[in-house]
Amino acid sequence: MAKIESTFFDIGYLDTLSYQQSPIHRLDPRAKLIVTLVFVVAVVSFDRYEISGLLGFFLFPVVMVSLGDLPLGYLLKKLLLVAPFAVFIGIFNPILDRQVMIVMGPLAISGGWVSFISILLRFGLTVTAALILIATSSFAGVCLALERLKVPRSFAVQLLFLYRYLFVLIAETRRLLRARTLRSFDGRGLGIKVVGSLIGHLLLRTLNRGRRIYLAMLCRGFDGEIHTMRRLKMTGWDFIFMFGWILFFIVIRNHNLPQLIGNLLTGVF
Amino acid sequence: MHMADALLSPAVGGAMWVVAGGGITYCAGKIRDDMADSRIPLMGVLAAFVFAAQMINFTIPGTGSSGHLGGGLLLAIILGPHAGFLAMASVLTVQALFFADGGLLALGCNIFNLGFIPCFVVYPYIYQLIIGQTPSRKKMTTAIIVSAVIALQIGALGVVTETVFSGVSSLPFNSFVLLMQPIHLAIGLVEGMVTAGVVSFIVKADPSIILAADRRDDQQQSETSIGKKILLPLLAVAVITAGIFSWFASSNPDGLEWSIYKVTGSEEVEAPEQGIHHSLEKLQEKTALLPDYGFKNDEAAVVPGPENGSGSTVAIGTSVAGLLGGALVLLLMVLLGFILKIKRHSRTE
C-alpha cells in the first residue's frame, strides 16, 4: 500500500514539475533527450576504477537542477530509494577485489572499494539524469521527441496511452487494495489466491475499458493513425544547448579535469 | 530484477539497445499490418494495468517476503507476442524514466530480459508447446507456471551475463549465477501461480478473451516460428554490435576481454592482450585522443600486481591529486548551483 501511494505521488509530482516554466523546460525535448543519452553513455564508458574523472559530470545535473527549478531534496530522496540494487551488486566488489590500490599514509584502499564508489557515482549520475529529463520535458514531450527521432509511431502511441491510463488504473487499484486491506486480518486474505482474483478483477475491468476506449476512438473517425497537433521546432538555443553539452562531455571524458586541477595544485606545493 | 546503468558498459548497453530497438521496430511493423484491430488502445491500457498490478504485492508463502506480477507472459497470453512485447517495452520505458528502475542505458537490457524473453522465447517455445492443440484449464495452469519460472530464470541469467560482460561488478559469473538463480526460482514460482490465478479468473468470467487470442494465433500460424524469425537475427545483431562497440573501446578494461579474463580466470588471455593494450596506449598517448583511457588501464593493471612495487607510488601520486582536484571541482559545482539558483530567482521575482 505504501508503494502504491508513493508511486502515485511520484508520477504526479514529476508530472507537475514538468509543467513548470524555466529556460530548461522551454528547450526542445529532442535536445534534452539526446544530451541525456550522450551523458549516460559517457558516464558509463569509464573504467571500473574511475572516480575523479566522473566528478566533472556532476556539472550537468547541477546546472539542470538549478536552472530548471527542480527540488534537489526530492531528487536525492528518490536516489536513495532506488539505491539498494546498485549497492547489493556493488558491495561484492570490496569483498572480492581486495588488492590494495591506493595507499595514503596508514590508509590502504582496495580496488574493490574504489570500484564500489565508482558504481555509486555512476548510479547517482545516470539516475538523476533520467529523472531530470522527465521533470523538465514532461512525458508527452519525451514521447513526441521519440517519435520525431524515428521511434515507431505505434510504440510512441503506446507510451502515451500507458501514461494516460496509469492515473486511472492506479486510482482503481487503490480502491481495490483499500477494500482488501479493510477485509484482511493478520495477513490472511493477502495470499496468492486472493491476489489472483484481485488482479483478475482489475484485468477484466481494464479489458472492458480498452474496448470502450476503442469505441470512443472509432466514434471520432479513428482509422489506424493517431494525429497530434503539437509541433516541435529546434531553435538556436536548442542547438547551443545540445552541442555545448556534448562537447563538454567529450572533453571531460577524455581529459580528467579534477586530476588536472589536482596535479596543478600538488605541483604548486 | 532490473538491470542498472551503473553496472553496464556502453558496449553491452548499446548492443542491447540495438536488440530492443530492433524488436520494437519489428513488432510495430507487425501491428501496423493489422492496424484496424482494437489492440491499439488495448495495448496501452494493458500496459498501464501491468504497471498498476505490479504494485499489488503479496506475501510469498513460507518466506514472509513479498512478490509481484511480472507481466510479460500475461501480456503475451492476452495480446499475442508482438503486441505483448510492445506493451511490456512501454512499461519498462516508463519505469526507467520515472522510477529510475534501471536507467536509460539499461533499458535495452531490461526490455530484452523482461519483455523479449517471455514474449518470444518462452511464449512460443514453452507456453504454446505445453498448451498444444487442445487447451484445457489444467494444461493452461501448468503451462503458465512452468513458463513463468523459465522466463524468470532466463531473465536472471540475462542480468548476470550482462553484468559480467560489462565488467563493472567484480562478481564472477559462477557466484553471481548461484546468487541470482535460486532467488528467482522462488519468485518465478509465485509469479507463475499468480499469473495462472489471474488467467483462470479471466477465463471463468469471459472465456472469449483468451480464446480470441488463441484464434488470432491460429490465423497467424507463422507466429510459432517468430522465435526463429526474430530471435536469431537479433542475436546476431547483438553480437556484432557488441563486437563493434568493444572494438572501439578496446583499450577499456570494462570491455569484453576483461570479463572473459575474469570469468575464465585464465592468465593466458591476458598475455597477448597486454601487447595490444600496450601498443594502443602508445598510439593514444601520441594522438592524445583518449589519454586517460590508456593511463587508467595501465594503473589498474599494474598496481594490483604484488610483485610490482613501483606501480603503487604512481597510484598514490595520481590519486591524491585526483582526490584534491575532485574535492575542488565538487565545491565549485555546489557554489555554481547556488549562484545559478539565486540568480534565477532574483530574475523571476
Add this chain to the structure above:
Amino acid sequence: MSHHIVEVKDLKYSYPDGTPALDGISFLITHGESVAVVGSNGAGKSTLLHHLNGYLTPTSGMVRIGDLPLSKSTVQAVRRSVGMVFQDPDDQLFMPTVADDVAFGPLNLGLPLEEVNDRVDRALTTVGALHLKNRPPYKLSGGEKRSVAIASTLSMSPDILVMDEPSANLDPQARRRLIELLSTFTHTKIIATHDLDMALDLCDRTIILHGGLITADGPTLDIFRDSALLRRSHLEKPLSMQGCPACGSMAVK
C-alpha cells in the same frame, strides 16, 4: 431528405455470449427533438445507443440515420453525424492534452490545421473550458472532464448528440451546469439516463426501456405522472414531481 433523422425498426440484439439485450425496438426521432431514454440498470440503454453509431450490428432489424441505413459502407458517414458522449469521460479523453483530444476527431476528418485549431477553440468555448486547453485530462475534475468530453464530440460538428448517462458521477453543481449547457444546444439529442429530473428538464419526449423492450414512448410529463408505469419499469418519480411530505401533500415511496 427525410423528415425523420433517426429511425430504429424492430431492432433485436443478443451479445455474443447469448445475453439477449434488445428484444424488438422501434421508434422514430425527428429533427431537433430531445429524447430521453430511461430505464433501470441493465435495461438495454447503452446497448441501444451503441447501435446508433454502428459499434454494434443488429442481430435483426434496422437502424437508419438521416438518409443512410446503417451498414458497413455507411458507418463512417454515420459516425460523422452522430456525436457520442460516453458514460465515463476517462474512456473518451485518451489524448495527452485537452486540445489534442478535442482535435482528435477533426484531424481524423483530414481537415487543415487552421480549421482544426478553430474548431477546437470554438468547441471548448461553447462548453466553457477554453482555459483548460493545455491541461492533461487526468488533471481535470469530474465536471471538467464531462465538459471536455462534450467538446470533443462537438468539434466534429455532429447533427445528433447521443449521450450515455451524462449526469452520472457529477456533484449537484456540476450537474446543474451540465443541464444548462445541454439546454442551449439545438442538436437532435438522445440522452440515456436514469436521472429523471434531468430528463424532465431537457427532454420533451421520453422512451422507457425495460428488459430490452419499450414499455412507453410519449411526452415526458405524461409518462412521469404514471406511477404504475414507472414502478413496473423499476423507476422512481423524479424528485421535483414527488409530493413534499413536510408540507403535507402525498408522498410517493
